[in-house]
Amino acid sequence: MAISERKKKILAAVVDAYIRTAEPVGSKAIAESAGLGCSSATIRNELAELVAMGYLEQPHTSAGRVPTAMGYRLYVNELMEKQRFTIEEGEDLNRRLNQRLQELDDTIGDVSRLASQLTNYPAMALTTREAVTVLRFDLIYVDANTFIIVLMLSDHSARSKLVHLPISVDEKMIRKLATLFNANFTHIGEDAVTPVLIASTERSADDTMGITAVISSFVLEVLSSSSAPVAFVSGENRLLSQPEFRDPDKAHRLMSYLSGGGQLLPAESLPGSNEVRVLIGPENVAEELKDSSVVIASYDAGDNTRGLIGVVGPTRMDYSAVAAKLRFLADGLSRRLGGGEAPPEGLHNKLIIKGDFNDE
């Protein structure tokens, strides 16, 4: 059964009103608000049909109507007016966002906080990086007991660590190790850093002091930490301002799920760039999210890193505003973090360079 234009209008009115008030909405209210010139009795007939079709439901006889997940779905797909900010709002948001983005350390913690503040819902951010490799080793000799490991990574970042040794090493040894590591440990993934490789390197270097072990464990640490996706949740407390979470148990359940790092969405439905995905109530796979909704956007954080920002709230969520804000934020982040620095041409071809160190 096709859904008539008027039904759509009425459904939209119900959803809008319910999002605003969190109370079941009655025929009279719709007759007054929505600009369709007909009486509440007519609306009632339509409402009854919408219930029969599964878009609405009543908490009990003689209560107003409330949208079902199916109702929200239709609303999100077709009905809601894609919120374009008015010029002033847009400028204001832009200004605020720019200001924040200035200070933003690009840590996902900041991103998630920002999203939460912007939308007033709990937010989760996470980044998934491609596995990185080390492109180049440098070992900087400081003094007989101290040197610095510097790794240049395939994601165009550098990582370093200061190492203090209980015993002395000479510069020769450091130099030799750098050469060996550049030869053996570059362009390989985490799982290629095997005990066998480490042992053989140690032997080649005549390293009896365990320096090889120190360096390779740093390598492992860097490789594994930058490949692991990191998630950060913030603003859980904002849940409590939503009437549907006045029940502390319900709130507690969801908040625990979120802080426990629960996934917001199944891996197969990651939104592409510039896309905002909405999962409504039972559309979520996680049991804990079955009566909440999730809005997710993704952004390009450069260096093969994609970031995800998601927001969780009751199914009665202001989808339009939230989606618009997330898209805005994601765009801003992509602009700021992504396009910025293109990897210089030809870099990859020149990378196998023996590491060296300072010769003061």
Next chain:
Amino acid sequence: MAISERKKKILAAVVDAYIRTAEPVGSKAIAESAGLGCSSATIRNELAELVAMGYLEQPHTSAGRVPTAMGYRLYVNELMEKQRFTIEEGEDLNRRLNQRLQELDDTIGDVSRLASQLTNYPAMALTTREAVTVLRFDLIYVDANTFIIVLMLSDHSARSKLVHLPISVDEKMIRKLATLFNANFTHIGEDAVTPVLIASTERSADDTMGITAVISSFVLEVLSSSSAPVAFVSGENRLLSQPEFRDPDKAHRLMSYLSGGGQLLPAESLPGSNEVRVLIGPENVAEELKDSSVVIASYDAGDNTRGLIGVVGPTRMDYSAVAAKLRFLADGLSRRLGGGEAPPEGLHNKLIIKGDFNDE
């Protein structure tokens, strides 16, 4: 008026029971539980006096008694049995802690999560570092468009950044800049990095490409980020499992305060090493904490860094267990992060070394 031994026992019994049950405790329950051989009528007389003295109060006539802040204070100071874990508990805790500490990245986020998990209350961790300075600059030349900045800091750590330039520089320039930065920017604090200094360095280096600006802004970033105290709150949701926070508004208020980075304790009352401080209800200065309690321990994170771990809960908090656990955790952290690496002798005298780079 001095407080008799028996009164103390009774008070302790009231607090213990109230901590367990969260319900006002009556004379009968005490007569049965506490091993003092007297009847409930006697207890009633004593209770009445304890109320008069301000250690207890009744929510209303004909209800049991509830400890006042003053009552808790006496309890914490004198009455509660300092919880020493039984051997099994201790070992278990130790094992769990060690396991966690292995994986612990010493980030305060981890510390706070750990504290929260351990105590089942929201926890906040924060570190206050002494201001760091740069001890040594190295600039690693990678290719004409790329170099790596490596800073060795006074807190015995190293920081690095990969810089891509839109235009080419030659190795000479990089070398010159390293020398200049080592001469001008080492051993100085954040506020000594003035625009004047930067401008004069830029002039000395004949740097028309803004490289000086890039390096010095990285220096500023590092100096300011590592001097700023960082706080991290986690486990806010655990509040909701406490019956006193079943009121969502109350819970919301406190949680917002916590996530907003609200201070847990006045700066003047930082606990010393190995000390656990307890602030009960109105003893807190922050309005939002007036009817909650805070337990705080501090640990030595090495490198002139002190860390603080605090836990927030209702005044009806299991002070004994929480204090013991926090002390345990703080000790473990001090051992692991603090004593570990003593700065090598004489390091500070040798530090002014001109930075150099690789000469492949």
Next chain:
DNA sequence: GTTGGCACTCTTATCTTCCGAGTGCTAATA
């Protein structure tokens, strides 16, 4: 197809009633 009218339903708020835990007091006891 639309509308006004009306009886009906069901929830929510408010008010009563009732029960019992726990007290305070008094008088008896050790």
Next chain:
DNA sequence: TATTAGCACTCGGAAGATAAGAGTGCCAAC
């Protein structure tokens, strides 16, 4: 003088009763 048993009293919370109101469904009329 300290302790105890006994008892009347208080008060909050639970359970039930009542009233009000919002909203529906349906019917007959337009």
